[in-house]
Amino acid sequence: MTLACPGQSQPWPEDVAAARRLQEALRARVVCVDRLVSPMRIGGVDIHYDRRRRRVFAAAVRLDPTGELQASALASAPLRFPYVPGYLAFREAPAALEALAVLESLDLLFVDGHGRAHPRRFGIACHLGVLLDLPTIGVAKSRLIGRFTEPGPEPGAWSPLLDGDEVIGAVVRTRARTRPVFVSIGHRVSLATAIRLTLAFARGFRLPEPTRLADRLSRAHGG
DNA sequence: GCGACAG
DNA sequence: ATCTTGTCGC
Numbered sequence A: 001m002t003l004a005c006p007g008q009s010q011p012w013p014e015d016v017a018a019a020r021r022l023q024e025a026l027r028a029r030v031v032c033v034d035r036l037v038s039p040m041r042i043g044g045v046d047i048h049y050d051r052r053r054r055r056v057f058a059a060a061v062r063l064d065p066t067g068e069l070q071a072s073a074l075a076s077a078p079l080r081f082p083y084v085p086g087y088l089a090f091r092e093a094p095a096a097l098e099a100l101a102v103l104e105s106l107d108l109l110f111v112d113g114h115g116r117a118h119p120r121r122f123g124i125a126c127h128l129g130v131l132l133d134l135p136t137i138g139v140a141k142s143r144l145i146g147r148f149t150e151p152g153p154e155p156g157a158w159s160p161l162l163d164g165d166e167v168i169g170a171v172v173r174t175r176a177r178t179r180p181v182f183v184s185i186g187h188r189v190s191l192a193t194a195i196r197l198t199l200a201f202a203r204g205f206r207l208p209e210p211t212r213l214a215d216r217l218s219r220a221h222g223g
Numbered sequence B: 001g002c003g004a005c006a007g
Numbered sequence C: 001a002t003c004t005t006g007t008c009g010c
Helices: A016-029 A088-102 A124-132 A191-202 A209-221
Strands: A042-050 A055-063 A069-078 A108-112 A136-140 A158-163 A166-172 A181-187
Touching: A016 A124, A042 A088, A042 A209, A055 A088, A055 A209, A069 A088, A069 A209, A088 A124, A108 A124, A108 A191, A108 A209, A124 A136, A124 A181, A136 A191, A158 A181, A166 A191, A181 A191, A191 A209
Parallel strands: A042 A108, A108 A136
Antiparallel strands: A042 A055, A055 A069, A136 A181, A158 A166, A166 A181
């Protein structure tokens, strides 16, 4: 995994206009078909924010296909971009990339947030996927854009997330009697594969195991 | 002008 | 994300 890692002194957009230009430049690099191997090293990354210190804390994990933890990493970085809907990556990616840089190569990465289900089809899952040239899946806990009908009550049920006529993701019931999650392509996976892998790694929980583990580590650390 | 709005 | 009490459920 090679990094174009925005460290403390690397270029990073200063405002929303510059961030938007970067998204529009990078979005063409997103690959929406399956370009992945059978995932043996599955990553998850999650971010928390410390208001007092104005820093973001990231945790990244690597699991084997049985869900066993192989490696983990923690990182933090100063806050360099506010939370603006549609620009989450500019707030969270610097710390996330630092944590991910510590891990060995991944075959797949689950990202806490949307991928293509984004106003410019370039959410944080796409952003990390393109920067790392890694297959990524966006799994968000709530909607950013798009309309949908409620998926059926049984685990595995899903309905398309639509922006006009375009399918930008899927609303997936990973667990009974629990709100669905929003799954979208990050990079180098098809939507069908993203749904299948999300269900496979959720294993009866609402969120995929790598995301849950990263979240737990991140909380235990600074968040 | 008024809502909606990942984390 | 974070702020926050009780409350329901395994």
